[in-house]
Amino acid sequence: xxxxxxxxxxxxxxxxxxxxxxxxxxxxxxxxxxxxxxxxxxxxxxxxxxxxxxxxxxxxxxxxxxxxxxxxxxxxxxxxxxxxxxxxxxxxxxxxxxxxxxxxxxxxxxxxxxxxxxxxxxxxxxxxxxxxxxxxxxxxxxxxxxxxxxxxxxxxxxxxxxxxxxxxxxxxxxxxxxxxxxxxxxxxxxxxxxxxxxxxxxxxxxxxxxxxxxxxxxxxxxxxxxxxxxxxxxxxxxxxxx
Amino acid sequence: xxxxxxxxxxxxxxxxxxxxxxxxxxxxxxxxxxxxxxxxxxxxxxxxxxxxxxxxxxxxxxxxxxxxxxxxxxxxxxxxxxxxxxxxxxxxxxxxxxxxxxxxxxxxxxxxxxxxxxxxxxxxxxxxxxxxxxxxxxxxxxxxxxxxxxxxxxxxxxxxxxxxxxxxxxxxxxxxxxxxxxxxxxxxxxxxxxxxxxxxxxxxxxxxxxxxxxxxxxxxxxxxxxxxxxxxxxxxxxxxxx
DNA sequence: TCAGTCTGTTACAACTCATTACAAAGTCAG
DNA sequence: CTGACTTTGTAATGAGTTGTAACAGACTGA
Numbered sequence: 196x197x198x199x200x201x202x203x204x205x206x207x208x209x210x211x212x213x214x215x216x217x218x219x220x221x222x223x224x225x226x227x228x229x230x231x232x233x234x235x236x237x238x239x240x241x242x243x244x245x246x247x248x249x250x251x252x253x254x255x256x257x258x259x260x261x262x263x264x265x266x267x268x269x270x271x272x273x274x275x276x277x278x279x280x281x282x283x284x285x286x287x288x289x290x291x292x293x294x295x296x297x298x299x300x301x302x303x304x305x306x307x308x309x310x311x312x313x314x315x316x317x318x319x320x321x322x323x324x325x326x327x328x329x330x331x332x333x334x335x336x337x338x339x340x341x342x343x344x345x346x347x348x349x350x351x352x353x354x355x356x357x358x359x360x361x362x363x364x365x366x367x368x369x370x371x372x373x374x375x376x377x378x379x380x381x382x383x384x385x386x387x388x389x390x391x392x393x394x395x396x397x398x399x400x401x402x403x404x405x406x407x408x409x410x411x412x413x414x415x416x417x418x419x420x421x422x423x424x425x426x427x428x429x430x431x432x433x434x435x436x437x
Numbered sequence: 438x439x440x441x442x443x444x445x446x447x448x449x450x451x452x453x454x455x456x457x458x459x460x461x462x463x464x465x466x467x468x469x470x471x472x473x474x475x476x477x478x479x480x481x482x483x484x485x486x487x488x489x490x491x492x493x494x495x496x497x498x499x500x501x502x503x504x505x506x507x508x509x510x511x512x513x514x515x516x517x518x519x520x521x522x523x524x525x526x527x528x529x530x531x532x533x534x535x536x537x538x539x540x541x542x543x544x545x546x547x548x549x550x551x552x553x554x555x556x557x558x559x560x561x562x563x564x565x566x567x568x569x570x571x572x573x574x575x576x577x578x579x580x581x582x583x584x585x586x587x588x589x590x591x592x593x594x595x596x597x598x599x600x601x602x603x604x605x606x607x608x609x610x611x612x613x614x615x616x617x618x619x620x621x622x623x624x625x626x627x628x629x630x631x632x633x634x635x636x637x638x639x640x641x642x643x644x645x646x647x648x649x650x651x652x653x654x655x656x657x658x659x660x661x662x663x664x665x666x667x668x669x670x671x672x673x674x675x676x677x678x679x
Numbered sequence: 680t681c682a683g684t685c686t687g688t689t690a691c692a693a694c695t696c697a698t699t700a701c702a703a704a705g706t707c708a709g
Numbered sequence: 710c711t712g713a714c715t716t717t718g719t720a721a722t723g724a725g726t727t728g729t730a731a732c733a734g735a736c737t738g739a
Contacts, residue, residue: 398686398687403727422685636719637718641698641717643697644698664696664727665694
């Protein structure tokens, strides 16, 4: 329902495989589309935003490797390759390293889903368009963040000190405005940890950060909660590399 | 992308392999350059700073082993060898020559990346002395450190004496700017000791060093604390061999 | 509406760090 | 060899940071 669910394109010439996989992905909360050939996939990609492609290698017409190669060259969409068991494996492993991952057929759909999630997670963590890491200052909603000094300054010139965790969390948000970040993603971004069972540490950091940067912490304007999804940073961010 | 990401040089005569590997490395957050022969690699190394070389053994012209041998002799850059066949003779020769690791083709790019990271981690602890002994001068943030005389001079020309421990700590930082060094690593680098149970000695040395080189020791600009991680030196360092 | 789930916040304990003080070890001139 | 001086590790203290638990309130879907 939400258009913010990741959109997966499944490309395979076997109808059964692609339909069942698409169904499984939808059942798992992802959006899924299908294409039966490289040509159809190319056409589809021109009109729709796709977050990840699951691509069979062996197909009549233009084969998967070829499509993969050109996708990787443009570098906009992560790719997971499906390879027949013994046959192409060596070729894949040795040559087609532009793909983000590969899975050998017959595959366990749960494992494939896990790999899809892993790749999406990695992709979300690596912003594609620009890399504000080098930017000296980030400004948003009247605030100015000096990245080098880890210092946040308000419009009135008052400096607000940020703890290490708060700073990293804020930078994670500023690098990805308007992107919904799950708690797991944020945890990985801020401390590289994997979440424990009951982990509310991100909630706490968000709460502490909101107290510092929100005009009225009771009604958050900058860091908004996405119920059941995570958090989003909703202000415009300017990065000025001075 | 930050120019402080590790820089990898991929040397292989097969265009597909080196280009795709380079792309994969870049996607993984590293900088990557390519060379199609030992000769081109040598040329490249003269003009660019490279942190690690991935080197194919079997190449027309001067082969990989030969290049590897001379690289190891100068001892400046770690090397990972790519061997076409998993023959024991190749492995033994490669490692005896002093390569840091080797990977057999066809290789799994993820595994290769893991090995690259491992070697870089190890290499971080072994300083690359561009100039082995004499007459090295390191400058940073207005300070000038005469390595031979162990003397630190400020912009105003005032000399600040450093104790042995302070000097070693400072050098350890200066050789690895922007790299987070744990207390254990710093302890190893400065005195070669392994940490005791409750070891705050590094904290102390850092504190003493900060008092000498930081404009305002209360808000450190040069040596920054990484909470839960260690310390980082964050200024640009120029290494002038005089 | 209502039960179940998810979130915000507080409180607290555990942990990390900076600095001071001090004692042990090392250095060096006389 | 001796005694002053320097250097350095250990301890202790206090401040700051972070994760976990707990609970109340908000949200969702039936």
